[in-house]
Amino acid sequence: MQVLGLWPAWRLRTPVESIAQTVEQPIQPAAPVVAPPAQLAPPARPAPTPQPQPQPVIQASAPVAQVDHQHHIGEMDWTALNAAIQSCTRCDLAKSRTQAVPGIGDPHAEWLFIGEAPGANEDRQGEPFVGDAGKLLDAILAAIGLARGKNVFIANVLKSRPPANRDPKPEEVAACLPYLERQIELIQPKLIVALGRFAAQSLLATDTPIGKLRGQVHRYRGVPLVVTYHPAYLLRNPLDKAKVWEDLVLARDTMQSLKT
Ligand code: SF4
Numbered sequence: 001m002q003v004l005g006l007w008p009a010w011r012l013r014t015p016v017e018s019i020a021q022t023v024e025q026p027i028q029p030a031a032p033v034v035a036p037p038a039q040l041a042p043p044a045r046p047a048p049t050p051q052p053q054p055q056p057v058i059q060a061s062a063p064v065a066q067v068d069h070q071h072h073i074g075e076m077d078w079t080a081l082n083a084a085i086q087s088c089t090r091c092d093l094a095k096s097r098t099q100a101v102p103g104i105g106d107p108h109a110e111w112l113f114i115g116e117a118p119g120a121n122e123d124r125q126g127e128p129f130v131g132d133a134g135k136l137l138d139a140i141l142a143a144i145g146l147a148r149g150k151n152v153f154i155a156n157v158l159k160s161r162p163p164a165n166r167d168p169k170p171e172e173v174a175a176c177l178p179y180l181e182r183q184i185e186l187i188q189p190k191l192i193v194a195l196g197r198f199a200a201q202s203l204l205a206t207d208t209p210i211g212k213l214r215g216q217v218h219r220y221r222g223v224p225l226v227v228t229y230h231p232a233y234l235l236r237n238p239l240d241k242a243k244v245w246e247d248l249v250l251a252r253d254t255m256q257s258l259k260t
Pocket residue numbers: 085088089090091092093094100158159160161172175176
């Protein structure tokens with residue numbers, strides 16, 4: 001409880017190896033295909049040279065492209081996955097983000113914490129959970145003996161920031177979820193902690209209120225999953241820190257039971 005903010009537990013964050021930082025060069029989106037200028041009139045002397053045929057421009061949101069991309073996501077390694085996220089245009093959030101935020105931490109972590117989407121600070125810095133909510137998450141991790149980047153991976157359901165931090169749209173979640181699914185396949189965590197209503201409901205495919213999802217161990221594709229409040233919510237509702245502590249104890253006990 002002390003570590004959860006009942007003392008000034010802010011501390012220098014331990015430098016961590018950022019998965020995002022391992023991407024040396026993000027994949028650049030394909031250059032648009034430029035059609036040859038239209039001829040307004042037949043040339044005086046018809047040139048024998050054959051004209052290049054305009055190529056169809058495949059929109060990232062086109063159904064065929066989505067199916068292909070989704071198929072590939074399931075086969076990507078970390079480098080390809082992070083590059084794909086950084087250059088992703090699968091939904092309209094690509095137009096307004098500063099940069100995508102894939103996630104950060106130990107690629108073989110036992111603990112996986114999943115939030116909703118990047119905020120303004122995350123969008124600027126390219127790392128999930130920075131700023132005040134990030135400091136509180138660090139305190140939450142410390143409360144159960146964890147630290148960012150040490151046996152912990154942190155990610156969001158959405159990898160790009162919704163404008164003005166509005167709620168994610170269903171089509172944005174549908175477009176982005178394959179990235180998180182691939183991250184989970186690569187990490188193979190022992191336990192997932194869903195931070196907040198949106199992450200919990202998205203992962204469990206339910207609209208059950210978070211208050212009813214807390215206090216029990218769910219399963220996401222066979223992986224135990226515990227639900228608790230998002231740190232940003234806790235900043236607005238500090239009295240609920242006691243409930244988060246209960247959730248952390250449940251998560252810690254569940255992890256211990258998996259190791260015995
Ligand atoms: S939110 Fe996800 S699907 Fe949408 S552009 Fe960003 S990375 Fe792509």
